[in-house]
Amino acid sequence: MTSIYLVDDHELFLSGVRAELSERFDVAGWSTDVDAAVDGIRKNRPDVVLVDVHMPGGGGLSVVGNVLDTNPDIRFLALSVSDAPEDVIAMIRAGARGYVTKSIEPEALADAIERIAAGDAVFSPKLAGFVLDAFSDTVPVEADPELDQLTPREREVLRQIARGYAYKQVATRLSISVKTVETHVSAVLRKLQLSNRHELARWASERRIV
């Protein structure tokens, strides 16, 4: 059974999510602040960590950064009430493999966790929209096409996700396999984390300064 670890400074939300997920997952532990979370995650070595973006003491960013420094194999799913692009992009660039908002339905959340545990990326419609937005305008002069541009197919997959379709539906609609959809999304995740496009750099740096 996939083991998960929850990090959120809102006790109420934490207990709600714990109740929803305890049937399908092995809840290895939970923390309400950054330092306890980093220790707890290193000790319990869960498969997937659900981490809130906004927390006192550095927020989700420092949890992801600190843990990945020592345990690069642990996977993170960012969970937040914020839809602000700089929050989303900063978490992804720090190493989170997906981002969903807290209003997500319990089953969709559970699916997202399974997907992250399997090594794939999870994009909410909002995140897909941000990525399309960030990669939409003219390509920078010294662009690395491998990293600074989306392929037409990746773009089409993101459009379907932004329109609210699940991976399986996207696969059916584009006549490709679910595995191919996952490959495209993982490729986009990689570009998102490594590209030097100024929009991404700007979003990320704005967030770190705060």
Place this chain on the structure above:
Amino acid sequence: MDDTATSNQQGRQDRLQVLSGRLTRSNEDRVVAGLSAGIAARLGIPTVYVRAGFLSLTLAGGFGILCYLAGWIITPDEKQYGSMIKADQPATTGQQVGLALGFLAVLIALEALGFWFGPIVWPATLVIFGAALIWDRSSAESRRRLSRLTRPSENGGGRSKTQIFVGAALMAVGIVVVLASLDSIQSLGPAAIAVLLTAAGFMLLFGPWIWGLFEELSDERRARIREQERADMAAHLHDSVLQTLAMIQRSDDPQRMITLARAQERDLRTWLFEPTGLQPTGTVGGAIAAAASKVEADFNVPVEVVVVGDRALDDGLNPLVAASSEAMANAAEHSGARSISVYVECTDDAVDAWVTDQGVGFSPQAVPEDRKGISESITARMARAGGEAIVMSAPDEGTEVHLRSGSR
């Protein structure tokens, strides 16, 4: 390779921490007051060197002893460090005396070493002490001004008046003695020197006060702006969040509560995160989001809106917004879906909107003639505006309405 880099960096950080840390007296390693150990820890050298330094300076006319006394008084004990760390505290009397002692020690040392400028030194010392008193007063004053923002009734004029008086008197004496002893360089023009000295004294006496006036003005303006912002926020929260919370408490329908909470969330989010310069209803995305809020409120179904490449709303795009709104309302009313997705993409050539639900769907051919929703409000409206509308649906497979408006 990584490891070396990391440990180098670690070492540099430790060193930085040592240098930027505050000097404290050691509690464990002390012969007299722990000052030597404190200095040694701060500089990162063995304590014995510091002790040897003090001892050898003591041989130079007792200079070392004076230095040690001055350091003892100025430096906080390790244990007090926590309370001392709050920066910008006014210097205590002990610290002031300590500084004065340190100054005297330097003078004595200079005399012992043969660097002496003759009879001008002692009057100059008086002037410096007087100026120091006045400057100390002025910084204490600005600290008080800051704290007055929170404690308006605080009053502490007495001490500072005495200080001004003493400072001015010391300075006057110093200036007079300096002028009296300047016989040897009278060729420079005594009048000019006197004017310069007086001007300097005037600036020292009144400069802080004039500067303080400016500072006070800008402090007050800042405070007024903060107060205004707080009032605006309170008014907004009162009109929105508090009203909604009151409505939720009076409602016993869970669906209604969810809708109220969602509408409020959307509203608050817009208010908090939208850039203030941009009028939200002035863009395509803003108009679609407003329509989505209305549908959410009317039908108790969440609508998720994603906009890519948002742009200004012009008249040519109004039909697209209206048709999207109609499509959302249809989906909310008939599809039975738990949520509706709206995706808007603005490009140079066109604006596209997809309204998607994963509800029951329908067979487009089977819609009766008298149900004008789709044909009139969506398809015909888009056609009149030079755009197009494609409705794709099948029973049990949800519905997708694609609207497209070419740009002109």
